[in-house]
Structure formats: structure tokens, C-alpha cells
Amino acid sequence: MACKFISNEDTNKWLEALAKDHVVFVPVEDGGSVTFRPFAEGRKPVLDRMPVRSPKEAVFPQTETLLTYKYEKDPENPERTAVSIKETLPRERAVVFGARPCGTRGMSVFDKVFDNDRIRDPYYATRRENTLYITLACDKVESTCFCHEVGSGPADTTCSDVLLTPVQGGFAAEAVTERGGKMLEASFFADGGDKCAEAEAVKKATREMLGEAHDYSDAPEKLMAAFDDDEFWEEQAAGCINCGACTYLCPTCYCFNITDEPTGTTGKRVRTWDTCMSFQYTLEGSGHNPRTVKASRLKNRVNHKFAYIPDTYDKHIGCCGCGRCIKSCPASVDIRAIVKAAQARSVKKESK
Amino acid sequence: MRIGVFVCHCGSNIAATVDCPAVAEQAKNLQDVVFTTDTMYTCSEPGQNEIIEAIKEHNLDGVVVASCSPRMHEATFRRALERAGLNRYMLEMANIREHVSWIGKDKERNTVKAFELVSIAAAKLRNNNPLFANKFDVTKRVLVIGGGVAGIQAALDCADAGYQVVMVEREQSIGGKMAKIDKTFPTVDCSSCILGPKMVDVAQHENITLYAMSEVEKIEGYVGNFDVQVRKKATYVNWDDCTGCGACMEKCPSKKNLDAFNEGISKCTAINIPFPQAIPKKAAINPEGCMMLKKGKCGVCAKVCPTKCIDFEQKDEILTEKVGAVIAATGYDMFDHSVYKQYGAGQYPDVITSLQYERLMNASGPTGGHIKRPSDGKEPKKVVFVQCVGSRDPAVGRPYCSGFCCMYTAKQAILTKDHIPDSDSYVFYMDIRSPGKGYDEFTRRAQEQYGVQYLRGRVSMIYPKGDHYVVRGADTLAGTQVEVEADLVVLAVGAESAKNAPALAEKMRISYDSYGFFMEAHPKLKPVETNTAGVYLAGSCVGPRDIPTSVGQGSAAAAKVMTLFSKDKLESDPQVSSVNASRCVGCLKCAKTCPFGAIKEVTDRGGNVKAEVIETVCQGCGICTVTCPQGAIQLQHFTDNQILAEVNALCQAQLDF
């Protein structure tokens, strides 16, 4: 992979250039937190903090209109009403700039679920196709970071088109995909030179800060073994308040709801983020609910990431290790600790 | 859903300023509307038939009528729907007459407004559900609380109509205030002569069960099905055996007890029958005065009683009665004038209340009908009457007019002259309120024929001077201060709500005003009904009333009860609240704010607490629906979704397709 260099100053110009024909999502200071917002005059990218929201919203927005409909009366005979529906596929072209490798990696789960041999979700697929990920490697770590434990790392390139690494005076840039390579042909980029080595050093140093990685490879089996251990799950879930912060901020959570939202004779069918932490998520029309207690809902979230997805998709862990769910949890529930406890639990049981 | 819209011209009442055909035409575009038309008079026979035919022809399951106010014709159109086989609640009305055509002249804007009101109605209708009334049995017995003249009248009317009556009287005898009064105005005929026979009728009527010395402890249930608990207070006399012979009273050694019937101007024995005409004529022991009950010594009455009916061990008894209706006729109490320090705070023996004066004048009273000053027994020659004591005086919390004091004062002044021809009477008054048949003539007669001197002004002070009193007041007509010397001062005390009236109101779940008077369902149109179905009011418990009004209301309340009892089954209005148990979290906030006690706590099969509406008690106000944070309790026909549909129809931006 060729390594190039772009100065801090040129980075801004590059963004301006990209914004001419893309919606460029950049992390900006947004009322105290850092979120992705379209790049525009006066919006300064914040690149030294991890965005609170995940980059998934560029390809999987919180509210996606699937179709619009309209009831139309026959002008001659009001008894006859025709319903027409319109498919509303997204057309935007976008760039996500400055997402962290973990967040970008989240797309890997979406890619597997939404676009595979069996099914292709055109809303997601279209956006995904039309969105470029310019990812920023990390040079600092936080207490909630564990990318290195789930198969990723501070310079992971999974799902990225370009990887930037912060170096003195700017960024070292590497193309990950062909279209990423095209982007680096822009005039703002100079040859990497010794910046490339500097970048490698930054990557190495960051990786070292993370320390040794815990091994989650037997988690699926251990979690399933713990499935019926209600006491275990109740203990793990005791602090959980069943809000949706973890799932909505998670780069890999993709569950959604579909509802119709009418406005008079017209309306739309929307797909909105849903959360498996909510009671309504599995509530059936009959009133029956397979997951009435929060322990079973938390269990589903943990299992989905660390057991069901790895089991279905060739051991690919459904968690990208970004730590958002831990950091933003009002009760500091720690998914790492839960999986580890499940792993340890089995050890304890087996040793008996 | 298939909705039909009918836009009424109301002749030219609507059509003059609203383009009705245009409204009907535009309404075709509304969702689920499959038929629209405009008609000359929708409420007329042909107009209604058009609705019925359209329902059948177009298979409609909901109807919007845009016409006059629903307060005018909702019932009419609901019946029309029923005739066509639709549920009556599948109707919505758009008021395009009172709220549109009659209040604006701009036809274009009126037409837009009319269409929008139709849209709101249609939007709500899409969320309507058929509602069905529940039928339930009626217990055809009535409880009358209070045995004053209003209660007596109500009880006798109901009993004569063939219904069982349970009468509960707090005192030892029925008769109320009227029994204490000497003569009635303006006819000046003998009060007990006209009331007495009615009291006897109560005692003898086979349909009336009388509980004297009793109070209502608790009322549960709802119209047609009330469960009443009556506390029968201990009298220490077995009334089944007491013949009212009075032997006990003669021998009772405790003779210095407060004589409540005589308003405290005389004393009585501890075992007592309040007055000779008492109904029931039974003796009762006042435990505060009885030596046996206080100290365990005496028992004279038990020894002398020929039927051996004295029972010192007697306890209060709780009886239960099932009734279908309740008439509250609990009357009033006299204002306590001791708050007026300037009138002697009740300390001057010869400054007495008007009711005490009635007892002084009454032939069956303690003085045998001779007017004598309480202090020295002398016949007073100068009597001053002070009106509005505890009436029309915000300073003592009684801003209202008690209504009848002007009249009884005139009567008492006249009677004074009759009793003591050489006496002079003075009346201090604020205004003379004498509306009523022969009333004004009567007050005039007092002045013109009997020479009673009326002085317009408030009395500022009464103070003793020697063996008489000086009444100082203003004469606002003369513009001077006046002082009148009096041998006896009679304070025309006003009426106030009966003691414990608020507590009783709460038992009956009816409202009362800040003075403790019960609130009628509507002051003009429902004067004897309350907001609690099956509970009716008569007499002064609603506010001060004179005798003829009280009697009239007694009959009116009885008539209401008879109307209620004319049906074997009652139908409950289905526009009541209903709880979605799967959403209810059992916080019971709804029950706490319900003015009617219509929500009860139940436990479901899983042991969870839930709220449940007693449909027959619920009046359909919807306070609970707003109180419930989960929206689990919904007022049918005015659900959140129905009202939100109306709001959305008006405000929500329509999505571009």
C-alpha cells in the first residue's frame, strides 16, 4: 500500500473539496459531545476525541423512509380509493471522515447481514456503495477501548477506504480500497516519505498502550452454556436500566423497527433503530413476551454480539470493541466484564 | 371504514354564509369518506331518512353530520343511526352553524372553516368504536336522610307511590326546624298543626322504616344499587317496648340537662322525650346527664318504667340497607352568633336568637307561650330585632343572604304585638327581602298595621345598661346614629350548613360548596339532582330555603326517584372510562383523582394490582385519563387517540407524496 502525506492545512481544503459533491460527515463538537455532522462552513472537525455517535448512521440512519404512500379518491366516485406507494431509495453520496477504526469496522457486521447471498437490503446497500470511509487511526487509548480483543486494533482498516494516521503536521494516508486509492490522487497529497515510518511507529505505540488482549474465542460456547443460568444473568443485569443508549450508539447494532406514520391521506413507512433492551421489542400481539425481564434482554444483546454472530458468520465477533456502550451507559454496565464472567463461570462450574 | 358526510344547509341559516355543496364536495377527499351530500334540513324527517338510506345503500359504518351544535341535535342523529342499524356512537358532528355560519360573514373563510371542522370530525370518527350500554337491576327502595319537612314530604310521596322508604334522622324525633317554630309566615298559622299530621303519617306509613337517633355511616355502590350502613345510636331505651308514657321523665333526678329542642332556654331531664308530638314518641337517655351511666348509681327510670325497657348496656348498632336511590334532606343549622363580640358574644341572657324566641312564643314551649325575658322572667315591653346576624357579612365568612330571616322577623314582630299589645318592636335591617306570595304585603303589614319600627342600618353594638340593653346602630335613611333601649334583643341569625354536611357529602360522593351546602347538578336546570346518579337533594341542605320551597323540593326529589324507579333495568352510559389492564401499572392515581369514587383496586390473576372502573358510577369526565401517566385508562368516545386525531388533523403537516 502506498503511503502518502497530507498536512493539517490541506486536510481542511480536502474536506472542502470533497464536500462539493458529497455529504461529508465529520466529527464536530456538538453541544458538549462529539458527533458526526455534515461538513460545512464554520464546522471544525474534532479529531482528537472519539465521536459519541457511531459512523453507522451515515449508511444506516436512525430514521429511514422505506416508502411513501398516498390514498387517492376517484374524483368520480369517492367509494373507490386507490393506494399508490413509492419506493424511496436513498440517493446521497457521502464520505465519513475521521471515524475511528473500530467504528468503521462496525460496517463489517452490517455488510454480512444486509448484503449477502440470501438477501440484499437496497437501502443499506445503496448507501454503503455510495459512502466512502476515511478512517483515522488512534494515537491514544481510553479506559473503555478493547478493539484489540475482538479482532480489531487501533489501525484496523476493515471497511475503510482510506486510513489516516496522525503524524507531525498532518496525516499519513494509506489507501485501503481502489476507490480509496483514487481519492489519494488528489493534489493535496504528497509522497509519504519518512512520515510513513512515523505512522507505523504511532500505530505500534498505540497498540502497545492497549496491552495484552483477552481471548474471547470460547465465548460463544460458554455464553450458550450459561443461557439458562438465570441467576447469573440477573446478577449481570442488575445495574442495567434498560435504556437504548448502548444499542443506539453501537457501531454494529442493526436491529430496527418498521412502522407506518400517517399524515392524513399520505404517510410513510419508516425504519427506525430499535433496541433489544426494550420490553416492546419482542412483545407479541397476544400480550405474550419471550423476554419480559431485563436480564433476558441484556442476555440477548451480549449473546448476539459474542455468540450468535460469531456462530453464524465464521467466528466474526459482532462487537468492534469501541467501548461506546460502556462509556455511555448511565449505570456503567461493562460488556467485557459480562462476557469474561460467562467465560469464568464455566471454568468455575467445570472445576467442580 | 366507510364514512358518509352530510352537510346541512339549515335552510339559509348555514347556506347563507357557507358554501355547503363545496364543503360536501371537498369532503370526498377525506380518508375513508365514501359518500357525501348536502341537504336542506338534515334534522327533518326526510333529512334523517336520507342518512338512513345512505347508510344502507353505501354500507356506511360511520356518519359525520355537519350542521348545528351537537348540543342541539346529537341525540336526534344518534337515533337516526340506530334506526339504520348502526351503533349510535359512530356519529360525529361538525358544528358549522353556531360556530361558523352564525358568527362570520366571510363566506370563503367560513367555507374553509366548515370543511376543516368536517375533517376534524371525520378524523375522530375513524377512531370511534361502537359502544354498548350495560343493563343492570334497580333496587326500588329509597333512603331519605333527614326528617325535616323536606325529607318528610319526599318520604311520604315515595311511600305513597308504593316504594319502600328508609328514613334516617339524626335527632330523637323527626320534624326538623319546623317542629320548633310557633307560627309560619305569611299566613301565621300554627306550625305544628300543619306539620304534625305529616309526622304521624311517616310513623304510620307501612312503606316507611324510620330510624331516629341514627346517622348514615357509609354509602357504597351506585345508582340503583347502593349499600347503606346506618349507625343507630344507643338510646339506652328499648324502643320496641317504650310506649312514650313519660313516667321515667317525671322521676328522673337529673333535671338540669341542656334542652336542645328548646334551644337551650330551658333544662330537661337526662331521660327525655323532646316534645309531646315527637315522632317516634320514645324516651332516650342523655349519657352526659345520666347518673347511672356516669357513675353507675341511680337507675330510677328503670325502676319506674312500666315496660321495663331501660337498657343501660345498649350499644350503637350498625344496620345495613340496600336502596336504589338517596334523597339528602339534611337541612341547616343556625349561625352561632357568639362570634359577634359587639353583640355580647352570647353572654347577655336577654340577647337571644330568633329560634329561641320561637320557643318562647310557642304554646308548647317552656314558658307555655308567654314571652318572658330569660334573665328575670319579666314580660319585655321593648323588643329590638337585629337582622342579618351571620348573613350578608363577609367578615364572618357568611356573605350570602339566608333568605328567610326578613320574613320570620316580621312575623315575630307581629306576634310580639299580639302577645304583648303594649309592646314596641324595632327592627334593624339592611334590606327587606320579601319575594314570595303574600310576603311583601306581610312585611308591610308589620310596619303599617302593627307599628313595628324598621330602622335601616347595621347594629354596631349592644351593651347592657341597668336591667335593659342599649342597641346602637345606624339609621342610614335618616343618616344618623341611633340608640334604642330594649328589654329583649332578638338576633335574626342566619342559616348555615348542617354540622358534618361535608362529611356526609363525601360519603355520598357529591360535591359541596365552601360553606358546606350541597351542590346541585345544575343550579337552574337540575336543582334537586347531583352529579352522582341516584342521589337527590331537597330542602335547605342546598342552601337556605323557606318551608314551601323545601316541601316543593321534597316532592321534586321524590318525583325524580319515581322516574328512576319506573324502569326495571337501568342503562349505564357507555361513555365511561375503561382500563387497559395490560398497560395499567396499578399506581391508582386515577382512583385518587376520581370525583365519583368510580375506580376500584383489583388484583389480577398474577397478583398484580390494577385499576378497574365501576361503569355504573363513572360519570365520564375524563380526569382519570389525564391523570394516568401510561394512558392505560381511557375515557371511551374521548380517548387520547380520538382527540389526538383531531389535533393532528388540524395541525400536522401533510407529507408530500
Next chain:
Amino acid sequence: MSGSTGLLTEGQDLRIVGFLCNWCSYGGADTAGVARFEQPTDLRVIRVPCSGRIDPLFIARALLSGADGVLVSGCHPRDCHYAEGNFYARRRLEMLKQFLSVTGIDPERFHYTWVSASEGQRWQDVVTSFTERIRKLGPAPKMSGGTGYDEECLKEIAAAVSLGEQCPCHKEKA
């Protein structure tokens, strides 16, 4: 979601929503009609059984959805058909009234009052003065925009979409 406004034709009438209790105020409005007391046409009345049924959230919903004004009227205190409904309503509505200012919704856009069935004249006065007040305030500011793709973003999207196939990096994949 932009789109045409709700039912009310823009430019002409303002969107004023009325919530009236059935027994007093709706009757009062009827009385005003019977007496032909002329009133501005902006108000649209929603009938409810009692002011106690009026959830302050209905008013919030109306104001957030774009109503320019909301007028609530019930029976005078003590005259409630249901005895206590307007007593509860008074507290609830007063709380909302005082609260609105912090949300940036002008509290003047919301008014609650008491009109009896006999007070046709008063009803006319209430409607007229409230409508005048709202006219003075003008149309209410509208809430719009979603998360993620905010207003700014929508403009950007429009621009990007107009460029369409010119976008260099996407041509490749297409």
C-alpha cells in the same frame, strides 16, 4: 418532512385550536352563535366532556405540531358539571402556561379561561381578543429537522444529489 401544512390554508387564517368543555364553554360558544356575535374565523373547536379531560400534553402536541395558538375554556370554578374537573384542570393548565416560556414557545400563544353556557358575549370577547393577540404574534416558529441528517445536511444532500453521476469516486464503482 416539509410538505403542505395541515388542513389550514396558509396565509389566511392562523391555526388556533380550541379545547372546550361540553357543558359550559361549548354551550357558551353556541350561545354566542345563537346571538350572532361575530367572531374571527381562525379558531377550530375540539369538544371534550370536561376541562378535566384536557391533557396539557394535547396543547403541547398542538403547539409543537405547528398550531399558532391554543385556547382552552371550561366551566367557571365551582360550576363544573363533574364537580371537580376544572379544579384539576386549573392546576394542570397553569403549570403548562408558566412552563412554556422555557421551551421557547411564547406562553402568550396559550390561554385558558372559563366561560359559562350563558356567557355568549364573553365568549365573543375571549375569541376576539385571543385571535387578535395571536395575529399580533404572527405564525408560530416551526419545529423541523431530524437527527443525523440535520437541516444543514439536507441542503448538502440536495446539492450532492444534483451533482449525481459527476461524483468522481462513485463513477468508478458504477
Next chain:
Amino acid sequence: MKANPVLPDMATVMEVVEETSNIKTFRVRFDDEDVMNKFTFEPGQVGQLSVFGSGESTFVINSSPTRMDYLQFSVMLVGEVTERIHQLKAGDSVGVRAPLGNAFPTEEMKGQDVTFIGGGIGMAPLRTLLVYMLDNRDDYGKITLLYGARSPQDLSYQEDIAEWIGRDDIDVVLTVDNPDEEWGKNPHEKVGLIPNVLKEINPDNSGYAVTCGPPIMIKFTLMALNELGFKDDKIITTLEKRMKCGVGLCGRCNIGDKYVCVDGPVFKYSELQELPNEL
């Protein structure tokens, strides 16, 4: 697979049958004749029925692929969407996404006896398979139907039942909890809980048993089938879960790593036992 799996095809309600006080059957045809002609499905597969403005709900296609005049859905009134569906009348437009999910193993069942045990609305998925088998009668062995409901008025598909009773190549037994005066005059009319009546019938345990109904009934029917000696991999049932997308994306109908909407709704009892305990 279609280009857009969440986009419904427009269809029109041809006929509405009121089955019971809270169940209606809707017969619909796609508006596009081409779609209608090309449409195929297998017994047991489900469809999503849309009323635009209220949303979508999942129902089994209970007509048989052998009779393609229309698609038939039976809808029990339970919530917001079903309330709107119940308001539909002939001629109204709906959206249909179908077929979704897996099907009964009709191939594997060939040549075998089949016992159907249905309770309440659970008769719907059985009806499609039953009609299919009757239309391919020679492929299957002895067919027995046990269908129960709360009362005689709660039995759906009265017309079908009358026809089946008339045939001699199927045994029909009906049972109710609350009989009326008329009930019990015919020998196939029983009173009692389904599992008990099942044991009474005592069907041959070498064949297949297909059962569907409310959870509590399923629970006891499975126990009864076990008792009668049916093999776990020859007991077939269908599962119901809250569904939204119907195509394995939205996440909510999972039991472990299986999605009822794509891996179900048809499951063998032996498969159910493999799943985590989260029904």
C-alpha cells in the same frame, strides 16, 4: 430474491369471511396479473399484510398452492394493525409481501400418516397443509384432523369442515370447552381439552403429527404426543414471534441464532429442543 425485500406488492381484497367473533378471513389477489400468475409458495409459508397508515402484520398463507385463485389470510383481532385489517372490505387495497419463511416438509411426509391437531387460530397454518394434502391425496397415508376451540362459535372454516366431514379419506374430530345445546349430536363432536381428546383418539404414532395453537395448548399437546409415542422429529409445529421485516434483518424474532421469520415458522419438535430456551 426481489430487488427490495421490504417493498410490498399491491393487492386487492376480493372477499371477507367472518369466521368467528374475532377472526376474519381475507382473500386477496395481486393487482398486477403478472405477479399473481408467477406467484408460488409452499404450505406453511407466511406473508406480511399491510394496511398503509397502520403497518404490517405477519399471517400464514392458509390457502393452498394447489388453488391459486387467491391468497387467503385469517386474522384474529389483537391490536392496532389487526383492527384496521378487520375494517377492510372487498375492493380495498392492501400490500402483500410473500412468501416468507420456511414450509412444511411436504416431500419428506409423503407416504406417511398425518395427524393434524389445531387449536383456535392455530387452525390457519394447518388448513393450508391439509388442503394441499387432500389435493394430493394419493401421496399421503391416513389423515386425521383434531380441531378444538373454546365454543362451537369459535370454530373457523365451517365451510371447509363441512366438506371434510363429508369425505371418507379424512377423519375429523372437533372438540370444544363450552358446548352449546346443539353440540355433541354428531359422533365427531367432542367436549374437552385437545390433549385429552387426542389421547382418546390415540392416532397411530408412526406417522407425522402437525400441531398449532396457543402456547399452553402446544405445551400439553407435545406432552401428549410424546406419551403416545410420536417421534420428536416427526412432530411438527409452527412458532409465532413478533416480526417486523420478515426477512431476517430486524432482529426481533430470534431464538438464539435462528430467526423465526427465515428459519421458521415451521419447526420440528426435535429442532425446538436444540434451540435455547426462550420461547
Next chain:
Amino acid sequence: MQALAELKDQIRKALPELDVVIGWQQGYDALHTRPLFIRSEEDIDKLVVNEFCVVNPSSYLREMRGGKKVGLVLKGCDSRSVIQLIQEELLNKDDLTIFGFGCNGVLNHAKLQARFGDIGYIESAESDGNTVNLVVAGNKETAPFAELCAEKCLTCSYPNTLQCSHFAGEESDKKAEAAQDKALEEFEQLSMEERFAFWQDQMRRCIRCYACRNACPMCVCKDHCLANSRQPKWLSEDVDVQNNFMFQMIHVMHLTGRCVECGECERACPMDIPIMLLRRKMAGIVRDVFAYNAGTNAEDTSPLMRFEVEEPTIEERH
């Protein structure tokens, strides 16, 4: 810390009679504590009490209705929610054992973050009640406590646990002199248009995760919140400014006369939306009009659950 040792002692003594005691334990890093559910002796030593004990343990009570004997370690502010719940008869006072102490205030993560960059980069922070000493990315920093503490602590009138069965350590004197609300006052300097624009922008940021609701100790509807219901349907699933703000309206209205201003909603908000402004405003109105302070008297009745025939403090509306 004296109080901690005493608390542990008191809990140890009371534990045999209790099903669980809820308190705090150290979380995944130095800046976070998480709820602790003490069920056995060995759990007691995990208890911590410090300026990071932000969670209001009474939020977990709604899951425990029905006769469970629960112990709670509560800050003064937290204890108000329990009192309010008892008042509403949603809790049985006899089922509760409250362990109290004097609180010197808690730190606010959002403020730490605003000052020192991402919270994830702060390695440690300690407070002596007046100054906070921190290590941020290896560097030592100090700041006055008042600049980093939760907003509620600046206006706190109840630093000591109310109505507690056991009190440990010394009473705190950190009572705010006047409960003036500077942030709100400042906000109210803005014009109507500016306020409207402010909320429009804030509500754009909301992700409707309902952390505010679920963290709220007074939200007792549990799984049946109006926001998630279609019957009635108050909110669209659309996550947009209008619906997001409507949810805040619902929450505020349902908390009128009930909100104890514990600030959990704002603290829980992952987007740091200053929603306490709305709740504090409403609580202030309730104080002004009804002289009522939620959660301070279990015998009282919340103002919207009662009325007066004459309301001298409500201006008559003509």
C-alpha cells in the same frame, strides 16, 4: 473515610433482615462507580462512597415492588425520590431501610470532559471537597470542586440523607445558601426565539434512547411508558425534533410536582442534552405556585393530585 466504615458496619448488622442493599461499587475505571447489589456479607466490602457515586440507587426500586425488603445507601438528593415514592404509595415504607450519610457533592462527567477533553483520557480524579486533583494523559491537573461538580450540588438544600434509618459519619454542611439556579437564570436571559432555536438544536441531537426516562426514579410506568405505546399513540417512531421534544414534554408533565431534581435524566443522557433545565423550571414553578417541594414530605400530596376551591396563588385567567 469514617462514614464508609460506619456504613459498612450498619449494613452488616441490618443485612440478615434484608433481601438486598443497593449502593455503589468501583466501576471499570477510576472515574466510574456502578450500582452495587449487596446480597451477602462478602459484597459489603465492595461498597464505595465518593464523589463519583452519581447513580441514584432508588431508580432500581421500581423493579422491586412487592414485599421485598430493600436497603438503600442514599445521598440526600437520592433520598427525596424515595420519600416521593412513599408519598405516592408506590413503595411501602416498612419494606425500606435507608442508610444515610452526609454528601459533599458529586462530580459531573460532562463537565470533566468539557474541561479536560475526552473522559476516557482522564486517568484519575480525587476531591477533598474543595479542589479536585486529576491525572489527565499523564499530567497532573487541579481545579476547584465547584467548577466540576454536578449542577444540582450547587443548589443543593439536602446534602444529608432524609428520613434514613441509619446515618453514618458526620452531617454535611454543604448546603447551598440560596437555591438560586444560575444556569436557568442565564438561560432565561435569552429571547423566546433564541430559546426555541436552542431546543430545536438540542432535540436534533436526541437519539430517543430513553436513558433519561429509564434513569428517572420517578418514572414508574416501567415497560408501559406512553412513549412506546401505539394505543394511545402520542409519538411517532420518527426520531425528529418534534417528536423528541414532545417526549421531553411528556416527561416533564408527568413529573410535575413529582420531580425531585436528582438530575439522573440529564446525567444519563449519552448526548449530554441539558434537559434538567426543563425539569428545574417546572420544579421552580411548582415551588412558586404551590409552595411544594417534591420528595420532602411523605405525608403530603403532590399538587396535581389535589386542588383548592380558591387558588390564591393562581392568577385568575380571564
